[in-house]
Amino acid sequence: MMRNLLSILTVVAAIIGLWYAACIPMNMHEATQQAQRAGTEVTPATASERLQLGGIALAVKNPTLWRGSFGQDRPRLPSPDQVMTELWNTTGAMALSGRAMSKRSLVFHSWITLSATLLGFAFGTGLGIILAVGIVHSRAMDMSVMPWAIASQTIPILALAPMIIVVLNSIGLQGLIPKAIISAYLSFFPVVVGMVKGLRAPGMMQLDLMRTYNATQGQTLWKLRLPASMPYLFASLKIGISASLIGAIVGELPTGAIRGLGARMLTGSYYGQTIQIWSALFAAAILAAILVGTIGLIQRRTLKRMGMQP
Amino acid sequence: MNAAVKSLGLSLPGFVLFAALGLSVADGSGWIGVALAVAAVVLGWLAIRGLATHFDTQGWARLGAPILLGLLILVLWEVTVRALAVPFVILPPPSAIAVKMSTSLPILWADMVQTVVKGALTGYVMGCGAAFLTAVAIDRSPFLQRGLLPVGNFVAALPIIGTAPILVMWFGFDWQSKAAVVVVMVFFPMLVNTVAGLSETTAMQRDLMHTYAASYRQTLFKLRLPAAMPFVFNGLKISSTLALIGAIVAEFFGSPTLGMGFRISTSVGQLALDMVWAEIVVAAIVGSAFYGSLAIIEKGVTFWHPSQRG
Known part of the structure; x- marks a missing residue:
């Protein structure tokens, strides 16, 4: 260690x-x-x-002029200390002076991005699990839907983001929902692929045991397949949440949004404010680390309580 | 066999009949068209179920089921959009997208060359090559490996796409900046996978090489690199998707007046949704072809691996 x-x-x-x-x-x-x-x-x-x-x-x-390159x-x-100073000035310092939710604070912008990420992640994961349960229980869905789910991984779906935003905008949806839909779309497929693997993880012996108990399909799902799929679920949740965050950030780009981490990067690049771009980038990195770390923590505690990990 | 013929023999012609009926009356037919489309979808789904229950061991059925599902969705999309006269800016029918693709082939080709060949492919080769060489170089130092692997894993989960505005600022609007974004995006996933692959040999195998008095170089080329290939190809496959995403999204931050990302963002602005969909279809085809050719090469190189022997 x-x-x-x-x-x-x-x-x-x-x-x-x-x-x-x-x-x-x-x-x-x-x-x-x-x-x-x-x-x-x-x-x-x-x-x-x-x-x-x-x-x-x-x-x-x-x-002799090297010193002039900094500051x-x-x-x-920008040098690392400039970025860190800007990051502290727009987060910690503003929070300490009670302006954490001011429009210039990165805490505020992170919150905007985070809310879209979490909403989309919840949608995507829920849908992914439902589809995975369907695929595991229906031979027809397995044969027809699964190849498309795998093929969709090879498509640069992020290219769809601007269109989704504009289309939803034209039917009157604005703000949080379009970004959340892009996030959901990105986090959906890792969960489907991981959960199908996970729900199929129980061996023949265990499935046979359930049959000798005369368990229904629902009972087998609830008491054997779902618990057995937990390690796979958490592995794909980790991929899914970082994909969600990327989706939310990219979702802010094409509309010229003024709030959120992606918007900070975009306005920074319009006005040549490099320090602002870098600090938004680091805020996004820290956010990603916190999200993945939180899921890792939940994973460790859950698996420990289920006795799957020492 | 009788039941199989019965279920497929009824549902498949039924699907074709209702699909043809729906397509012929589609324009502005309102709910009648939708009802026909729904009937076609139900019959098509029955056909897929028939395929899955009676022919699930045959190769052609495994290919036919996903194709049938694709057709089903296309029919539903085309008929519903035309029957309900959905505004063009919300969802153009597939036929309009196909027409747009066939009439603007030169534009699509030029965009594809700019984004995929110049931007994505150059960056992909440079990034993956650099990551591979770095992995081989740090392989001799366990100290560097222990340090670089966690950092690499961490960076691979970050929203690297956020560096796009910075790199566009540094390298200008042309393909060089897109290639740079791709290099940064693919480097760490590739590095982590190659390093993991190089440590994949067992002590037994290394001892055998040792008893042969093999030099470091011989062990590397004859044992460890071949053993690392499944991991290397995993890295290459993950990177292929990232490369396309990176090149397209980087164009949202500035590009010359061609390129897939440029075309998508400007066409969205002009509400020319058929052009956007045409670009997305091209992206999907290119992405799948890229991934597919990697899979074929992988099959040839790692023919010995259990996952390929099937």
């Missing part, structure tokens, strides 16, 4: 180090520009000559 933690920390530290190093060539053009305006000697002297050079060459020629207002690549 200790060794693992050490390796992970080393890798994370290496990534952060690389990130800082990358900031220098990425932001060098802007840094030399600022330095020249402040009256410092810059090689080469004119802006058009500098544009000919790549970021790395420029950084090598002006080693710019609109850097091409």
